[in-house]
Amino acid sequence: MRKTTLSKKILQSITIVLILLAIALRLGGAREWFAPSKERQLEITDIQNVFPNASSYRLKSDKSIEVRSDKSERIGTILSSVIYETSQLGYNDVLPILIGLDLDHKVKAIAVLDNSETGEFMSHVYDSNLLSKWDGKQVDTTLIQRKVDAISGATYSSEAIIKGVNATLSTYLSIEQSHQLNWLRITQLVLVFILMLCSLIMVFTKRFKNYYFYYLLAVLLVFGFFTNKMLSLSIFETWLQNGLPWYTNVELILILVASIIMTFIGKHKYYCNYLCPMGALQMIVSKLSPFKKRKFVKKVFNIDLRLIYLCFIWASILMGISLPLSSMEPFLAFAYSVSGWLMIGAGMLIIIVSLFFNRPWCALCPTGCALDSIPSFKQKK
Incomplete structure (x- = not known):
């Protein structure tokens, strides 16, 4: 028993060291960690995404970009959200765009520059042909007033592109853009904060213990399917690379802060038990299942598999190895319109296994292992 505890503590210590080293390297690379990342300068390869x-x-003096061919012939104009400072924030970071105008002052094409959005969401945006909604349209005030709907399943990313196009065109045409309240965003924030408040009440009191099942349903619907807000290693890596996106992800940042604080004061697995939609899904299936539940085996030769998994991921990040972190956890299964069949199949497998085992994932x-690695200042008996 002592050997098992010692091995676990050693692996936890290694995990903590790797996480702190990753954070230290990130802070050493960029001092403005709490601000959105700065957009890079344009290159000719970026321009060629619109004009091959x-x-x-x-x-030019109006901050538009005149584009010429190898024969020095003028072939069009580029409007850059980077230069006009009109790039909008998506789910993880800013989404810089280029708007190409032909010689007739019509939109030739719109391109999105390199960004930190999740690849699956951006692929869904591209597949929806959102970027072609403005093609061939004359650049005037009516184009700005044209209604373009966000893409279901990639709402944050598509809205950032739509707002970026409108803001860039408005700045180019010297039109003051009206700001409207985003009621969907406000609704999401209200629901998230209500659930956070309910979770804290449940942690410190037993008053609503009988309503825990219905609370889990709300977590599943709100965090899983409505907002797609959940902590993951992919999110952690993006934040380490680009800083904390307070404007677009303030609720998720607050959830992380709350989870760390709760662990410090001895309330372990606060996030896993109360705010994680995958944890809520497994507990709901387990409560509804008529079968006897077994404990899922997570150790081989007394070694915690998820600690090994986490150490492997953090070590890979530190060594500069690019990992598809969004595909290494099944959370994208909630965004079923974006995720592939493999991810959906992983989600279905977790549901089936949850019928017979307690919270297999x-x-x-x-991610849960990373949060569990945080030490508690509360003395254990």
Whole structure:
């Protein structure tokens, strides 16, 4: 028993060291960690995403970009949200865009520059042909007033593109843009904060213990399917690389802060038990299942598998190895319109296994392991 405890403590210590080293390297690389990342300068390869035969370009006095071919012929104009400072925040970070105008002052194409959005969400945006909604339209005030709907399943990313296009065109045409309340966003924030408040009440009191099942249903619907807000290693990596996106993800940042504080004061697994939609899904299935539940085996030769998994991921990140972190955890299964069949199948498998075992994914979850690695200042008996 002592050997098992010692091995677990050693692996936890290694995990903590790796996480702190990753954070230290990130803070050493960029001092403005709490601000959105700065957008890089444009290159000719960016211009060629809109005008493939572009050879040179120059910035004009109105901040538009004149594009010329290898024969020095003018072939069009580029409007850059980077230069106009009109890039909008998506789910993880800003989404810089380029708007290409032909010689007739019509939209030739719109391109999205390199960004930190989740690849599956951006692929869904591209597949929906959102970027072609403005093609061939004359650039005037009616184009700004044109209604373009966000893409279901990639709401944050698509809204950032739509708002970025409108803001960039408005700045170019010197039109003051009206700001409207985003009632969907407000609704999401209200529901998230209500659930956070309910979770804290349940942790510190037993008054609503009988309503825990219905609370889990609300967590599943709100965090899983409505907002797609959940902590993951993919989110942690993006934040380490680009800083904390307070504007678009303030609720998720507050959830992380609350989870750390709760662990400090001895309330372990606060996030896993009260705010994680995958944990809520497994507990709901377990409560509804008529079968006798067994404890899911997560150790091999007294070694915690999820600690090994987490150490492997953090070590890979530190060594510069690119991992598809969004695909290494099944959370994208909630965004069924975006995720592939493999991820949906992983979600279905977790549901089936949950009929017979208690929270099988929680026994392997590296995100939960990362949160569990946080030491508690409360003395244990």
